Amino acid sequence: MIVLSANTVSALGGHDILRAIDDVRRTTALFAAGDAGMDAENSVPLAPEAGPHARAYALPAWVGGDYQAAGVKWTAHRQIRPTEEGASVSMTLVNDRRSGALLGAVESDGLTHARTAAVSGVAVGAFRPAGVRHALVIGGGANAHAHVDMASVALPGLQTLAVWSRDPAQAQTLRATHADDPRLHVATSLDDAIGAADTVFCCTSSVEPFIMQRHVRPGLTFVQAGHHEVEFDAITQFDHITGDRWGSFAERSGKSLFRLYRAGGFPRACLDADLTDAVSNAWQAPPQDSLYFSSFGLNIFDIALAARVLKDAIAGGAF
Template sequence: MSLPVLDRAAVIAAGGADFLLALADMRDAFALLRAGEAEMPAETSVALGAPEVPGRAYALPASLGGRFQAAGVKWTAHRPALDDGLPMIASSTIVNDRRTGLPLGIAESALLTAIRTAAVSALALEVLMPVPLRSAAVLGAGFHARTHLEMLAALHPGLERVVIWNRTRAKADALAARNWPFPVAVAASPEEAALCDAVLTCTDAREPILDAAALTPGRLLVQVGYHEVTFDAIDKADHVVVDLWGEFRLKSAKSLFQMHRAGRFPQERVAADLGTALAGGFAPRPGSLVYLSSFGLNIFDIALAARVIASAGVAHSAPKTHQDRSDWPWL
């Protein structure tokens, strides 16, 4: 049995970097989850490396019905620090046909993870904005921050202003200097960036970079990274939204779930999950302060990988029509 293996170039060639396709995948995945046609067990992990140089590999399984009919697992290795010049995270997604169990393919999934994360943020901008979206801030200058800027460029090219902040100013300057369809400025502080209508935090911060004083009404804050906001900042939000309130809240390092484990955020305070908002069951009050904790769900990874693997199979016998993203600096 021939099993296709897609590297990053093949993933992009099969539409893996197309945000409109990713948005459709996210919408359908949320709808299938609400309809009980998707399954997402808890992750499991194993140790890598030696005790003095530890690493860990994580398996995130899921299955979806609908147009996907896929079951699979994203396998992500957070490599031990070997100082070998290679990427610290290696990620691939294995997909099987949910109906027959037959393997469909394997896709390199670091880029897919960034695309689906930015697509979830795009859905939040669509259904959770408490004011018209005119400006947006991206905190961070790494992989996820760059992908979020690409998402804004693809879906919101008419923004009046985009602001970037990063702890290392040079990285923010380099990112801002790229050819964007909207004006881009570099903020001197996170507080300055947080004056935008939408604030997308895409850092790996282990300590908060935004406190309650930095957040004012009429903002949407989408937390993508780890522990980027204080508990008081979350308390200040008029609406707290999650992509899902799952068992991962018991272990996740994200700010909201740390707050929950500290006894400061009961489940009853969750205004809605994003799937409910997409289905029209929740809308923020105009002018309110909205906070979304974006965890990232296993079903998203399987949905994107299944669609890309299927598209790659079709592409073998059809002319290429994908959007060329070979100019992406992180390809």
């Protein structure tokens, strides 16, 4: 069986944001056409030593088209971990959908961050066709790094890119790894940074909200690619609420929007648009309106990206 390490995945283009954006677009179109699908996640708790909310998840999906893959991503999310490790660790197992033959397993943390950032880029590009000029990335971990990568290459009108983290050292590290981009700077005040941005990418693992109603203003685009950073009153303050997809995961997910739904504060029917609308250019937000996008993370993308990397490895004769 082929097993691809994170370094090999990266060398094969698995962390390439523009290729991930292409995967997200194509897979979303397949999903809309009924040629991709996913089942509900299953999860088991981890030991208390991994954190109060630590769980491991199995995320199955299949994708047709040129991918012809079925698989499952196994990922553990923890709050307590070694400082050199991320909040999640994951591996994706992929089978050929036509024969059932095992293609291999892929170390998936980098793929997850690439597809998450790619989803953000696709959504913002479609729902805000006028473009992004002043962006803010909130966070300092791998998800934030991927969003800085995405903003740098996929937002052509970008003029300034701020980063802010609850841990200032992480923000400085992020800035140092992108030292060749003169648009990037570290923000010291969250309120000021949001006030100066037209688009915010929130990429933390916080379980306590710190984005408040006062942060919402006309014309703001807010992408929540993290966990539970946004208070309920802030979400309902937005003129338009969108997401990558609504599914049974809304009954269990810790994401802010789905917590609001379970608390009775947001009917499912009120979702203005999802990624299928983005890919088909079926919906756009008026420029003066505020827009919230909740990115859950669809497992069809995990399987598509992993299948692409595995097939490239096989085609290249590396295995």
